[in-house]
Amino acid sequence: MPELPEVETVRRGLLPVLEGRRLERVIQRRPDLRFPMPEGFGQRLTGRTVDAVQRRAKFLMVRISGGDTLIWHLGMSGRVMIFPETPAPPPAAHDHVELLTDGGVTIRFNDARRFGFMDLVAAEDLASYPMLAHLGPEPLDDEFDGAVLAERLRGKNTPIKAALLDQRVVAGIGNIYASEALFRAGISPRRLARTVQGGRAVKLAAAIKAVLAAAIAAGGSTLRDHRQPNGELGYFQHAFEVYDRAGQACPNGVCNAVIRQIVQSGRSTFYCSRCQR
DNA sequence: ACGAGAACCTGTTTGC
């Protein structure tokens, strides 16, 4: 499901149809997603204006006039679709929530596995919101660099791959881009996180930025669920160097090795044992 | 306290 680039792709798709618009109607087809939907969800949104559509880590943050923020997470299988026409086509299976704007646009949230959620949070409660409070730095911010990453990894006795999935270390990286960034940085996913310091941390921070930026430019990666809100597929999966490429030749071309697949913390990791140390 | 594994839920792919 969606990692930072996919969520950012969704944000950019929502921007032109949601920012500055009034929410005319909210349809909620289930009482719960991953968590129970917030009390008075529809009423609290209806008639309000969307001031901004932002992102923090893998969370969409939709700022609502009056001070509430809609916190929206896509989980593993969450998908956002925009229908410019009125009325929108009949809902499909797992179309759980629908926002209708004064621009005549329908925005639909589809999430088969329901690991995603929506919550409405008042301004004064935002800073203490548990899922946001301990997030690490945004990897695409200018302040994020090798020194910041090294500091965050200091003393961590877990493999670097597992550390990159820890949202308190860096925010927004998931299972695909962890493998991809480590390959680009030439660092083994099995290396202990605390040994990624100095030059290695500089290379890894740069690789994280590069791979995330390239993925956003490609509209994210579509393995099965991800769609850009206009329905188009992302196409960064064609640029994967190691993810989902077990048994294929290492793209470096000079090592004569084959991409390996291992399991770390219950998740698949892909890497080249020659090029990554 | 920290890290690995299970759990949450449904759909799709893989393997016998």
Add this chain to the structure above:
DNA sequence: TGCAAACAGGTTCTCG
């Protein structure tokens, strides 16, 4: 071919 097991982009809870 058919069925069951394994696996999937995330996060949190439990257990050692």
